[in-house]
Amino acid sequence: MDFADSLEEAAFRAEFRRWLEQNLPPEICVDDAQDQRVAPDRETLEQRIAWQRRMNAAGWVGIAWPKEYGGRGAGPMQQAIYNEEYARARAPILPAASGLNLLGPTLIHWGTDAQKAQHLPRILNADELWCQGFSEPGAGGDLAGLRTRAVDAGEHFIVNGQKVWTSGAHFADWCFLLVRTDPEAPKHHGISYLLVDMKTPGVEVRPLVLLNGHRHFNEVFFTDVAVPKENLVGPLNQGWKVAITTLMFERSGAGGRDHALQIARLFELAKQLPSRQEPAWNDSHIRQQLAQLAIDAKALQVTRLRSLTRRLRGEPPGPEGSILKLFGSELAVRISDFAATLLGPYATIEAETEAVPDAARWFHRVLGARQYTIAGGTSEIQRNIIGERVLGLPKG
Amino acid sequence: MDIGFTEEQELLRDTARRFFEAECPTKFVRERMATPEAMTDAFWAKLAEQGWLGIVYPEEFGGSGLGMVDVVVLMEEMGRAVMPGPFFASVLLGGAAIGEAGSPAQREHWLPRVAAGGAKAALAWTEPNLRWDAAGIMMTAREAGGGFRLSGSKLFVPDAHLADVLVVAARTRDGASLEDGVSLFLVPKGAGGVSVSVLPTIDETRKLCEVRFEDVALGREALLGEAHQGWAPLARVLDRAIVALCAEMCGGAQRVLDMTAEYAKIRIAFGKPIGSYQGVKHKAADMLVDLENARSLTYYAAWALDEAPQEAPLAVSMAKAYASDAYRKVAGAGIQLHGGIGFTWEHDLQLYFKRARASEVAFGDAAWHRERVARLVGA
Numbered sequence: 159m160d161f162a163d164s165l166e167e168a169a170f171r172a173e174f175r176r177w178l179e180q181n182l183p184p185e186i187c188v189d190d191a192q193d194q195r196v197a198p199d200r201e202t203l204e205q206r207i208a209w210q211r212r213m214n215a216a217g218w219v220g221i222a223w224p225k226e227y228g229g230r231g232a233g234p235m236q237q238a239i240y241n242e243e244y245a246r247a248r249a250p251i252l253p254a255a256s257g258l259n260l261l262g263p264t265l266i267h268w269g270t271d272a273q274k275a276q277h278l279p280r281i282l283n284a285d286e287l288w289c290q291g292f293s294e295p296g297a298g299g300d301l302a303g304l305r306t307r308a309v310d311a312g313e314h315f316i317v318n319g320q321k322v323w324t325s326g327a328h329f330a331d332w333c334f335l336l337v338r339t340d341p342e343a344p345k346h347h348g349i350s351y352l353l354v355d356m357k358t359p360g361v362e363v364r365p366l367v368l369l370n371g372h373r374h375f376n377e378v379f380f381t382d383v384a385v386p387k388e389n390l391v392g393p394l395n396q397g398w399k400v401a402i403t404t405l406m407f408e409r410s411g412a413g414g415r416d417h418a419l420q421i422a423r424l425f426e427l428a429k430q431l432p433s434r435q436e437p438a439w440n441d442s443h444i445r446q447q448l449a450q451l452a453i454d455a456k457a458l459q460v461t462r463l464r465s466l467t468r469r470l471r472g473e474p475p476g477p478e479g480s481i482l483k484l485f486g487s488e489l490a491v492r493i494s495d496f497a498a499t500l501l502g503p504y505a506t507i508e509a510e511t512e513a514v515p516d517a518a519r520w521f522h523r524v525l526g527a528r529q530y531t532i533a534g535g536t537s538e539i540q541r542n543i544i545g546e547r548v549l550g551l552p553k554g
Numbered sequence: 555m556d557i558g559f560t561e562e563q564e565l566l567r568d569t570a571r572r573f574f575e576a577e578c579p580t581k582f583v584r585e586r587m588a589t590p591e592a593m594t595d596a597f598w599a600k601l602a603e604q605g606w607l608g609i610v611y612p613e614e615f616g617g618s619g620l621g622m623v624d625v626v627v628l629m630e631e632m633g634r635a636v637m638p639g640p641f642f643a644s645v646l647l648g649g650a651a652i653g654e655a656g657s658p659a660q661r662e663h664w665l666p667r668v669a670a671g672g673a674k675a676a677l678a679w680t681e682p683n684l685r686w687d688a689a690g691i692m693m694t695a696r697e698a699g700g701g702f703r704l705s706g707s708k709l710f711v712p713d714a715h716l717a718d719v720l721v722v723a724a725r726t727r728d729g730a731s732l733e734d735g736v737s738l739f740l741v742p743k744g745a746g747g748v749s750v751s752v753l754p755t756i757d758e759t760r761k762l763c764e765v766r767f768e769d770v771a772l773g774r775e776a777l778l779g780e781a782h783q784g785w786a787p788l789a790r791v792l793d794r795a796i797v798a799l800c801a802e803m804c805g806g807a808q809r810v811l812d813m814t815a816e817y818a819k820i821r822i823a824f825g826k827p828i829g830s831y832q833g834v835k836h837k838a839a840d841m842l843v844d845l846e847n848a849r850s851l852t853y854y855a856a857w858a859l860d861e862a863p864q865e866a867p868l869a870v871s872m873a874k875a876y877a878s879d880a881y882r883k884v885a886g887a888g889i890q891l892h893g894g895i896g897f898t899w900e901h902d903l904q905l906y907f908k909r910a911r912a913s914e915v916a917f918g919d920a921a922w923h924r925e926r927v928a929r930l931v932g933a
Contacts, residue, residue, distance in 0.1 A: 428932075446925070470556070538836070
């Protein structure tokens with residue numbers, strides 16, 4: 159057992175860290191990469207696109223992709239180190255993240271050569287931004303219940319329907335879309351996976367505003383949208399299998415990495431802010447809660463490394479993977495709940511103050527944490543998955 | 555970076571699992587826990603044969619010279635079996651204290667005998683004051699006639715009644731800090747003025763004792779290591795014992811989870827197996843999450859003890875805090891999900907539940923260790 163970097167791992171880490179130090183512009187750095195993943199305006203988007211192009215020119219985008227598609231063929235450990243260093247540098251999530259992390263790997267597995275040639279290089283260089291057209295108003299946790307319809311019309315499919323929770327659709331050039339192509343078949347067997355140009359006539363994007371004012375998400379309406387047949391990914395009516403590939407990549411990236419930094423900041427704040435007459439730090443109850451957060455964050459980190467070790471050793475996935483999203487998102491809620499008690503009214507204002515210069519960030523964390531126990535598979539669904547797939551309990 | 559086990563460690567795990575399945579079924583546990591020894595000579599001899607009584611002692615003293623990660627593998631299996639008896643007290647506490655603090659002669663005298671199964675040791679350091687640090691050592695040992703006189707009492711001493719030698723922590727002077735001034739002594743069985751009584755405890759697989767010292771006379775040679783310098787080696791022994799305990803707790807929790815998942819698949823209520831109901835399913839999922847996180851922290855602490863000692867104190871306390879809560883919660887949820895039969899004497903869950911309750915508070919409970927974590931992180 160070894161928690162330390164090997165020599166190669168240490169060298170890779172140092173190389174990327176140095177490159178980031180020398181190339182990451184401070185003005186685009188963020189405190190909560192996940193929460194701030196969708197650019198709030200066009201100007202920020204352009205800055206992040208420029209940043210991704212700089213990274214791509216230096217070979218630092220899509221490192222886990224095979225070399226033939228523009229990646230480095232980096233293994234899971236290098237990817238983990240890359241993610242750690244990227245987070246540590248407070249770099250923003252790349253605008254092409256959906257393409258890089260979800261569609262790209264899906265196309266590498268299922269796409270035609272033409273699809274790969276057209277889209278993969280553009281994803282790497284942020285020349286194409288993608289959005290994920292999966293969830294519908296009637297199909298969230300139960301995604302296979304989707305009803306957006308695609309009808310065969312010779313050279314094209316004609317698509318009608320509606321998607322929801324489409325992150326970044328307002329900036330996206332393309333959409334990877336799950337549609338129903340055979341309504342007569344059992345629900346998992348009549349689904350197809352299409353690539354849709356967002357400029358196609360009939361595509362309409364409407365913003366969905368969250369309770370924290372964020373405009374990350376959208377509803378996307380498809381009215382008689384013509385999608386060329388060559389934009390079908392994988393076999394007709396077998397799109398569910400393709401979607402599973404995408405979902406697996408989505409799940410493996412989840413869980414959040416900001417916890418340790420946020421917790422460290424709470425330790426600091428506890429020493430500065432009052433609780434009754436004295437610094438909050440003097441209250442043993444406060445110290446107990448802080449300690450538990452630190453312990454939970456460490457547990458999550460090590461469980462993530464154990465999961466990674468299994469992948470590296472080529473072992474079948476163990477239970478660790480299922481736990482990460484569930485525990486990570488719920489830990490984020492506990493962090494924000496504690497922050498709310500520690501900061502009191504400071505966490506209810508979206509403004510810098512003398513006592514708490516980062517109050518606005520805490521405002522967003524306190525308001526926003528509840529998203530992540532829902533998005534990407536709710537905690538209830540994660541518990542079902544653990545119960546059924548890991549413990550073998552029968553379905554309800 | 556690789557957070558997994560070597561082939562040798564996996565072999566140790568397999569060997570230990572099969573050994574305990576054969577030699578330590580719960581029938582054996584129940585029989586033994588009804589006796590003061592909680593052990594048979596034959597079983598003890600088998601543990602010696604496997605090399606486990608000397609697992610952490612240097613090879614030159616008849617041990618296997620293995621590290622904490624290896625110990626963790628073995629302890630998970632011992633916990634899974636709820637192995638009764640003084641293994642923990644003798645090998646990981648008393649014997650380990652001699653190994654850590656003793657002179658070459660003292661180590662040479664005792665370690666091979668403990669490793670071979672011929673002698674048992676125990677460690678008496680806790681007192682009625684409910685502290686798990688140097689401040690808890692209030693019992694005194696004053697210098698007298700070239701030797702020492704020990705007076706006071708120790709409480710919650712594991713398996714003192716079985717020990718051929720008791721390692722006793724006592725204060726020999728008021729030092730500049732509380733850690734300064736603690737000495738360790740070797741008190742042989744039958745020493746005048748020592749009285750040991752076995753306490754009726756929640757976990758009868760491992761007995762706890764009260765030990766009273768009434769002006770016990772010891773020669774200079776009874777001093778283990780350096781006078782007044784006993785806290786540092788004792789703290790190292792305790793940190794390693796804590797991680798061993800955490801691993802044992804994880805092994806027990808896994809067994810509880812296995813039993814519970816099995817039951818949830820077969821027990822029918824309202825026409826369906828109870829595991830199909832989300833209330834049951836989700837509780838079981840939470841048990842898994844608690845267990846896996848406890849494992850993660852235990853493994854990290856074991857590695858830190860072997861390879862990154864500066865990280866060890868924080869890692870140890872994180873593991874104990876988490877595992878204390880986790881085993882209690884898992885054992886409790888296990889009973890809950892079994893319904894009425896889970897609370898019977900006959901069902902094996904009671905063995906794990908009681909072990910969880912005893913382990914939760916040994917060496918400091920979750921709150922104690924969280925305080926230590928807060929101080930270390932917030933420093």
